[in-house]
Amino acid sequence: MSDTVKDDVRVTAPAPAAPAPAGPGRPRRPAADAGAERGILSGFDWGRAGTRWGMRVAQGLVLVLLAVASLGPLLWLARASVSTTQDTLRTPMAFWPSGLDWANLSTAWNQAQISHYFTNTVWVALGSWCVQLLIATTGGYVLAVLRPRYAPVVTAAVLATLFIPGVVVLVPLFLTVLDLPVVNASLLNTYWAVWLPAGANAFNVLLVKRFMDGLPRDVYEAARMDGAGPFRMLWSVALPMSKPILGVVSIFAFLNAWKDFLWPQIVLPEPTLQPLSVRLPLIRDTVELDVFLAALLISMALPIVIFLVFQRLFLRGAGLGGAVKG
Amino acid sequence: MNATIRWVRGGGLSTLLLLLPLLLVFSYFAWFPIGRAVVMSFQETNLVTDPAWVGLDNFRRVLEDPLFWTSVRNTLYFTGLALLFGYPVPLLLAVVMSELRRGKGLYSALAYLPVVVPPVVAVLLWRFFYDASQTGVFNTIFGWIGLGPFAWIQDASTAMPSLVLQATWANAGATVLIYLAALTGVRGDLYDAAEVDGAGLWRKIWHVTLPQLRGVLLITLILQVIATFQVFTEPYLMTNGGPQNATVTVLLQIYNYAFRFGDFGAATALSVLLALFLAAMSAVYFRLTRSWSTT
Numbered sequence: 001m002s003d004t005v006k007d008d009v010r011v012t013a014p015a016p017a018a019p020a021p022a023g024p025g026r027p028r029r030p031a032a033d034a035g036a037e038r039g040i041l042s043g044f045d046w047g048r049a050g051t052r053w054g055m056r057v058a059q060g061l062v063l064v065l066l067a068v069a070s071l072g073p074l075l076w077l078a079r080a081s082v083s084t085t086q087d088t089l090r091t092p093m094a095f096w097p098s099g100l101d102w103a104n105l106s107t108a109w110n111q112a113q114i115s116h117y118f119t120n121t122v123w124v125a126l127g128s129w130c131v132q133l134l135i136a137t138t139g140g141y142v143l144a145v146l147r148p149r150y151a152p153v154v155t156a157a158v159l160a161t162l163f164i165p166g167v168v169v170l171v172p173l174f175l176t177v178l179d180l181p182v183v184n185a186s187l188l189n190t191y192w193a194v195w196l197p198a199g200a201n202a203f204n205v206l207l208v209k210r211f212m213d214g215l216p217r218d219v220y221e222a223a224r225m226d227g228a229g230p231f232r233m234l235w236s237v238a239l240p241m242s243k244p245i246l247g248v249v250s251i252f253a254f255l256n257a258w259k260d261f262l263w264p265q266i267v268l269p270e271p272t273l274q275p276l277s278v279r280l281p282l283i284r285d286t287v288e289l290d291v292f293l294a295a296l297l298i299s300m301a302l303p304i305v306i307f308l309v310f311q312r313l314f315l316r317g318a319g320l321g322g323a324v325k326g
Numbered sequence: 327m328n329a330t331i332r333w334v335r336g337g338g339l340s341t342l343l344l345l346l347p348l349l350l351v352f353s354y355f356a357w358f359p360i361g362r363a364v365v366m367s368f369q370e371t372n373l374v375t376d377p378a379w380v381g382l383d384n385f386r387r388v389l390e391d392p393l394f395w396t397s398v399r400n401t402l403y404f405t406g407l408a409l410l411f412g413y414p415v416p417l418l419l420a421v422v423m424s425e426l427r428r429g430k431g432l433y434s435a436l437a438y439l440p441v442v443v444p445p446v447v448a449v450l451l452w453r454f455f456y457d458a459s460q461t462g463v464f465n466t467i468f469g470w471i472g473l474g475p476f477a478w479i480q481d482a483s484t485a486m487p488s489l490v491l492q493a494t495w496a497n498a499g500a501t502v503l504i505y506l507a508a509l510t511g512v513r514g515d516l517y518d519a520a521e522v523d524g525a526g527l528w529r530k531i532w533h534v535t536l537p538q539l540r541g542v543l544l545i546t547l548i549l550q551v552i553a554t555f556q557v558f559t560e561p562y563l564m565t566n567g568g569p570q571n572a573t574v575t576v577l578l579q580i581y582n583y584a585f586r587f588g589d590f591g592a593a594t595a596l597s598v599l600l601a602l603f604l605a606a607m608s609a610v611y612f613r614l615t616r617s618w619s620t621t
Contacts, residue, residue: 038514038517038518039424039425039509039514039517040421040424040425040517040527040530040531040534040535041425041527042517042518042521044521045527051527055422055425058422059422059423059425059426062419062422062423062433063429063432063433063436066419066433066436066437067436069440069495070436070437070439070440070499071436071439073440073448073451073452073455073495074439074443076463077451089461090461091461091466092461092462092463092466093463093466093467131351134347135347135348135351138344138345138347138348139345139347139348141344142341142344142345142348143345146337146341146344148338148341148342148345154345154348154349157352157357158348158352161352161356161357161360163605164360164601165552165555165556165600165601165604166556167556167577167580167597167600167601168360168363168594168597168598168600168601169355169356169359169360169363170580170581170584170593170597171363171366171580171584171590171593171594171597172358172359172360172362172363172366172594173355173359174584175362175366175371175373175590176354176355176358176359176362178373180354181354181358196351196354196355197351197355199347199351199355200351200352200354200355200356202356205348229337229340230337230340230341230344231340231344234344255442258444259444259445259446261444261445261446261559262558262559262581266585276444276446277444277445277446277447278446280446280447280450281446281450281563284450293451293454296447296450296451299444299446299447300442300443300444300447303442303443303444304439304442304443306442307435307438307439307442308435311431311435314438314442315431315434315435315438315503
């Protein structure tokens with residue numbers, strides 16, 4: 001029983017986002033699935049030598065273009081971070097004319113204190129992830145499953161924030177963090193100043209809500225019959241069934257926190273607390289070029305490793321993300 | 327009283343408890359600041375004394391700033407160039423990639439890779455690539471085919487296109503994947519029908535693929551415009567508005583007002599103006615394209 005439910009979930013997982021922009025695609029979904037076997041070119045087209053070779057050449061060109069454009073700069077950085085400053089400045093496209101310089105990486109990690117800022121960044125990202133997951137799951141669950149009478153109002157208010165460009169709140173948000181109304185505390189120079197505002201992410205809440213909307217209601221009815229309360233139902237029924245969407249939310253929550261620059265720079269003026277993205281522009285002028293490039297490499301290593309490990313989640317989520325947020 | 331007890335017994339209280347984190351965080355960090363932005367744009371705010379009402383003074387100061395129109399022009403220029411570079415290329419890539427029979431994962435991963443690089447790392451790396459000397463990275467490459475050296479971000483005329491090139495590199499992958507997802511939803515029987523009518527490859531793309539993607543194309547266009555209007559990291563870290571204010575954008579102005587000059591009133595006034603402009607533009611856009619997108 002539980003296995004069939006899980007499979008259902010997986011099948012419906014991409015559905016909430018896919019039809020939204022496509023519009024007319026929705027009612028004819030079964031037809032779309034049946035016809036999805038083919039692309040623009042028909043089997044007959046593929047049978048024609050001219051078309052087939054034309055397409056292959058185009059695809060080969062695209063592969064080369066993607067490899068050079070996407071990988072090129074990153075590979076260059078990897079190469080430069082183990083080169084001497086002189087080599088990088090004089091012959092940026094040559095391969096180690098004066099030998100490898102592995103010491104850059106350890107100098108960056110230890111002397112330039114990248115290890116310290118790396119740890120800060122991990123904290124910033126983990127905390128943001130926790131807060132975002134907590135808000136998105138509890139909020140999405142109440143709005144989709146428990147559905148109190150005031151739910152439509154809350155949903156609308158959450159949705160509305162999606163249409164307000166982030167800039168508008170930049171300054172008032174900063175003043176709010178400086179002096180929280182009612183409790184009169186300042187969050188400046190604490191990680192809460194990054195974590196809590198990260199939780200006010202309408203996109204996450206709506207993604208989880210939409211996903212839970214799509215889960216079969218009889219499962220909840222059955223759980224309620226068995227005497228499960230709202231908390232128990234969230235923990236033992238809704239969350240396990242929502243794993244696919246929670247994976248997507250988690251990955252983007254962590255990565256976006258890692259990438260964030262402007263907000264941490266504003267609320268964390270204390271250097272010892274700053275994450276990598278805030279610190280890197282500042283150490284640019286204080287360390288030697290080769291060490292700086294090694295620091296850049298270290299800063300992007302973890303996001304890339306996470307991307308390679310969770311590739312499928314990313315590629316599925318990217319389609320989702322774009323449908324609403326771009 | 328009885329009603330309260332019934333509400334608690336019926337799970338009303340635990341429901342509210344579960345919703346509390348969302349309500350608190352959104353109140354403090356979304357709903358309240360949005361309202362406060364509107365109020366602050368009519369006030370003079372410093373961190374010492376109580377805010378005072380100043381009417382439209384903030385707006386006047388923002389509009390009379392000689393850098394205002396410069397920043398608007400630069401932002402429009404950035405947006406225009408970003409659309410020129412970043413709108414057709416991902417579509418073209420996605421159409422070619424959708425015809426792949428295998429290796430789609432590899433192509434997608436390669437396309438998306440720059441998106442996961444933290445923007446600060448990407449901008450600082452590209453800033454080095456744009457080194458204007460003969461031995462700069464890009465100048466070395468262009469030197470191989472006898473071009474350059476170019477001044478890139480050090481020249482007022484090439485600074486903005488350089489910024490856009492970097493931004494496109496960093497963001498195009500996400501758009502490719504959106505189009506790719508939309509392309510898999512295009513119904514195969516439409517192509518069958520087009521073939522029966524004798525349509526070749528280009529006419530199938532023009533008469534089937536693009537119309538089927540219309541909804542996605544319309545949405546990504548406006549979202550891309552809204553996002554590029556708020557560009558900050560690239561001009562801030564790459565050129566900090568220079569050379570000769572050629573890359574001062576609206577968001578850079580807002581940042582400078584608030585965090586360099588401490589003029590919170592002007593900063594929020596400009597933010598509100600930008601938001602109103604974006605809202606009006608989106609409304610007009612959806613109005614104009616409504617008939618077109620639903621057919």
